[in-house]
Amino acid sequence: MAVHTDYRMSQLDELESESIHIFREVAAEFRKPVLLFSGGKDSIVMLRLAEKAFYPARVPFPVMQVDTGFDFPEVIETRDRWVDRLGVRMIIASVDEAIANGVVVDDGKTSRNRLQIGTLLDAIEREGFTAAFGGGRRDEEKARAKERVYSHRDDFGQWDPKNQRPELWNLYNGKLHEGEHMRVFPLSNWTELDIWHYIGREGIEVPSIYFAHEREVIARDGMLLSASDAVQPKKGESITKEMVRFRTVGDMTLTGCVKSEAATVDEIIDEIAVATVTERGATRGDDRFSEAAMEDRKREGYF
Amino acid sequence: MDLLRFATAGSVDDGKSTLIGRLLLDSKAIFEDQMSAVETTSKSRGYDYTDLALLTDGLRSEREQGITIDVAYRYFATPKRKFIIADTPGHIQYTRNMVTGASTADLGLVLVDARNGLTEQSRRHAVLLSLLRVPHLVLAVNKMDLVDYDEDVFNKIAKEFGSFATKLAIPDLTIIPMSALKGDNVVTRSENMPWYAGTSLIHHLENVHVASDRDMIDSRFPVQYVIRPKSDEFHDYRGYAGQVAGGVLKPGDEVQVLPSGMTSRIKAIDVFDKEVSEAYPPMSVTVRLEDDLDVSRGDMICRPKNSPTPSQNIDAMVCWMTNEPLRPRQKLAIKHTTRTGKVLIKSIQYRLDINTLHRDMETGELGLNEIGRVQFRSAVPLLCDPYDKNRTTGAFILIDEATGNTVGAGMINDAD
Numbered sequence: 150m151a152v153h154t155d156y157r158m159s160q161l162d163e164l165e166s167e168s169i170h171i172f173r174e175v176a177a178e179f180r181k182p183v184l185l186f187s188g189g190k191d192s193i194v195m196l197r198l199a200e201k202a203f204y205p206a207r208v209p210f211p212v213m214q215v216d217t218g219f220d221f222p223e224v225i226e227t228r229d230r231w232v233d234r235l236g237v238r239m240i241i242a243s244v245d246e247a248i249a250n251g252v253v254v255d256d257g258k259t260s261r262n263r264l265q266i267g268t269l270l271d272a273i274e275r276e277g278f279t280a281a282f283g284g285g286r287r288d289e290e291k292a293r294a295k296e297r298v299y300s301h302r303d304d305f306g307q308w309d310p311k312n313q314r315p316e317l318w319n320l321y322n323g324k325l326h327e328g329e330h331m332r333v334f335p336l337s338n339w340t341e342l343d344i345w346h347y348i349g350r351e352g353i354e355v356p357s358i359y360f361a362h363e364r365e366v367i368a369r370d371g372m373l374l375s376a377s378d379a380v381q382p383k384k385g386e387s388i389t390k391e392m393v394r395f396r397t398v399g400d401m402t403l404t405g406c407v408k409s410e411a412a413t414v415d416e417i418i419d420e421i422a423v424a425t426v427t428e429r430g431a432t433r434g435d436d437r438f439s440e441a442a443m444e445d446r447k448r449e450g451y452f
Numbered sequence: 453m454d455l456l457r458f459a460t461a462g463s464v465d466d467g468k469s470t471l472i473g474r475l476l477l478d479s480k481a482i483f484e485d486q487m488s489a490v491e492t493t494s495k496s497r498g499y500d501y502t503d504l505a506l507l508t509d510g511l512r513s514e515r516e517q518g519i520t521i522d523v524a525y526r527y528f529a530t531p532k533r534k535f536i537i538a539d540t541p542g543h544i545q546y547t548r549n550m551v552t553g554a555s556t557a558d559l560g561l562v563l564v565d566a567r568n569g570l571t572e573q574s575r576r577h578a579v580l581l582s583l584l585r586v587p588h589l590v591l592a593v594n595k596m597d598l599v600d601y602d603e604d605v606f607n608k609i610a611k612e613f614g615s616f617a618t619k620l621a622i623p624d625l626t627i628i629p630m631s632a633l634k635g636d637n638v639v640t641r642s643e644n645m646p647w648y649a650g651t652s653l654i655h656h657l658e659n660v661h662v663a664s665d666r667d668m669i670d671s672r673f674p675v676q677y678v679i680r681p682k683s684d685e686f687h688d689y690r691g692y693a694g695q696v697a698g699g700v701l702k703p704g705d706e707v708q709v710l711p712s713g714m715t716s717r718i719k720a721i722d723v724f725d726k727e728v729s730e731a732y733p734p735m736s737v738t739v740r741l742e743d744d745l746d747v748s749r750g751d752m753i754c755r756p757k758n759s760p761t762p763s764q765n766i767d768a769m770v771c772w773m774t775n776e777p778l779r780p781r782q783k784l785a786i787k788h789t790t791r792t793g794k795v796l797i798k799s800i801q802y803r804l805d806i807n808t809l810h811r812d813m814e815t816g817e818l819g820l821n822e823i824g825r826v827q828f829r830s831a832v833p834l835l836c837d838p839y840d841k842n843r844t845t846g847a848f849i850l851i852d853e854a855t856g857n858t859v860g861a862g863m864i865n866d867a868d
């Protein structure tokens with residue numbers, strides 16, 4: 150019998166297949182999964198892969214957003230359209246509500262980003278979720294580069310990076326004790342460039358703020374922040390108009406944009422291919438606090 | 453563009469993380485903010501040079517101790533290929549993490565320090581790579597800068613490894629002299645070693661032929677999930693979702709479902725909302741059959757005249773990954789393809805001596821990080837193949853039900 154050496158998959162197809170496998174595995178083995186959905190490009194790609202994994206059936210789990218109260222309106226709009234189209238249930242865990250209910254404490258110093266942790270863990274516990282899909286990619290950050298696809302969380306929602314379970318082949322171990330949960334990262338092996346190639350190939354709708362547009366911005370700490378009610382110029386700062394786009398979306402007070410003329414997916418791909426700074430390095434205030442900022446937040450239960 | 457997954461291996465401090473740092477840096481996959489962070493850290497620690505290992509050693513404890521503890525996954529692409537790198541730890545205590553990184557690799561990259569030559573740990577990792585059937589192996593004789601780029605040093609290590617490798621199943625071996633720190637033979641060929649006639653590492657990684665490493669003959673489709681929309685539009689739809697583990701499936705093919713043994717034909721193969729004319733590894737697809745059979749997760753679809761025998765008595769090589777030794781009569785959970793169940797360990801036939809490859813028949817148990825041949829009985833029949841025929845249907849993990857931890861990795865030799 151002839152061996153077919155021409156049966157090859159493109160790397161994008163191979164990544165897609167791996168992610169779909171992960172979705173189906175979780176749906177089959179966990180009692181109550183949920184997909185953490187921010188409305189950003191990664192969580193949209195994640196939702197698209199979930200759609201493909203279960204088609205023509207509906208996505209068999211709800212999506213949950215942790216609302217910081219400072220989310221971009223364009224992102225919320227896209228999020229709602231996705232949720233409507235797929236007919237999935239959406240849960241909103243609000244940081245404001247968590248503060249009002251005393252779940253987390255707003256001391257005026259802690260960022261919204263950090264308050265998301267307590268809000269998220271509380272919502273997972275309240276709803277009894279046993280697995281939560283996250284859109285984290287290993288190429289984003291050096292602590293994420295170390296994380297398993299199935300990332301175990303103890304009773305307190307904490308990650309123990311020095312004691313991760315071995316993870317061999319595509320045999321994922323979903324064993325949990327009461328009160329524990331699993332974070333699952335179907336996009337682990339995707340890079341920023343893969344995400345954009347996929348968005349282009351699939352014609353996926355992402356929020357308009359990813360594309361170049363004119364915006365009022367304030368230069369602060371080497372980043373361009375969008376001027377809004379929540380972000381006003383401090384002394385010595387001023388508002389200017391620039392052509393910009395966002396490389397990541399998160400909390401408006403911490404997520405910066407970059408100067409860009411890239412108005413289409415192809416132009417974004419060209420731009421990223423020659424970029425000299427990582428997406429988080431360019432635009433995320435939350436990663437700048439210390440060398441291990443991401444690891445520390447992840448240990449506590451961050452996305 | 454296709455994908456190559458490779459994993460580093462070798463003793464502590466032989467330069468694995470430095471090499472990956474160098475590879476990423478010289479192929480322009482490192483961003484300015486990443487590089488300046490690493491330069492700052494190196495300076496603040498009083499190092500004489502920029503420690504490239506900091507590019508992959510991302511955990512706080514790793515940076516403090518200057519060693520790798522867990523696998524780091526890194527990505528880069530050249531115009532020819534995309535690469536997924538698993539940079540694994542050399543320390544024996546973290547062998548489980550090395551195995552994690554190596555299990556999915558198409559190529560293993562074993563480093564040795566030219567000053568020290570082969571160590572027990574380089575042998576252990578070479579043995580593990582061969583047991584995991586990683587089809588391609590590169591031995592990087594590193595730190596050549598510290599031995600004056602001496603050809604004799606290189607030849608001696610190459611010869612010693614060559615004779616060790618003949619006792620292992622290593623189908624493809626390439627040996628390259630290198631300096632990860634200085635960049636010799638990593639991306640460009642070194643001028644310091646004119647006596648070396650081979651290619652640089654990156655050239656090898658770009659060109660090594662991996663397409664034929666998968667089994668495209670024996671059809672194996674472990675059913676992962678049953679899709680039943682129960683909607684008006686797709687009222688009668690019933691699809692078996694999964695990832696093809698072997699062979700090529702086509703609509704019209706006669707198939708058999710295990711363990712029931714019932715036969716049918718493939719009506720259609722769906723990838724999302726399209727039907728495809730064939731499916732092969734590692735595609736995730738949904739298979740529909742002509743007949744309404746009782747098929748559920750854990751079953752396997754294959755061809756009637758080419759199917760594995762459902763087996764409960766399994767003989768396998770096991771890599772043990774927890775402190776408490778593996779002993780006869782022990783009960784564990786197993787995960788094999790999409791099946792889970794319980795197993796009872798019957799015997800530990802031998803433990804493999806990593807240095808000599810001698811089989812120690814006396815031990816009767818397997819300690820942490822030891823590898824041995826084990827017989828066990830599975831409560832559910834496993835639909836398996838020998839691991840050397842199929843890396844998916846021949847592999848399993850063992851789970852300790854009390855702790856929930858993955859404690860063993862197994863590769864099936866034989867089953868009945």
Ligand SMILES: Nc1nc2c(ncn2[C@@H]2O[C@H](COP(=O)(O)OP(=O)(O)OP(=O)(O)O)[C@@H](O)[C@H]2O)c(=O)[nH]1
Pocket residue numbers: 462463464465466467468469470471503504505518519520521540541542543594595596597598630631632633634
């Ligand atoms: N002179 C010289 N030093 C090197 C070379 N490669 C690595 N080193 C040094 O060797 C030390 C250990 O390097 P690492 O890359 O951390 O070693 P490793 O193999 O990743 O170690 P573990 O991951 O802990 O097993 C560091 O101080 C490196 O700078 C080389 O080619 N030449």
Ligand SMILES: [Mg+2]
Pocket residue numbers: 468469470505519520539540541542
């Ligand atoms: Mg290392």
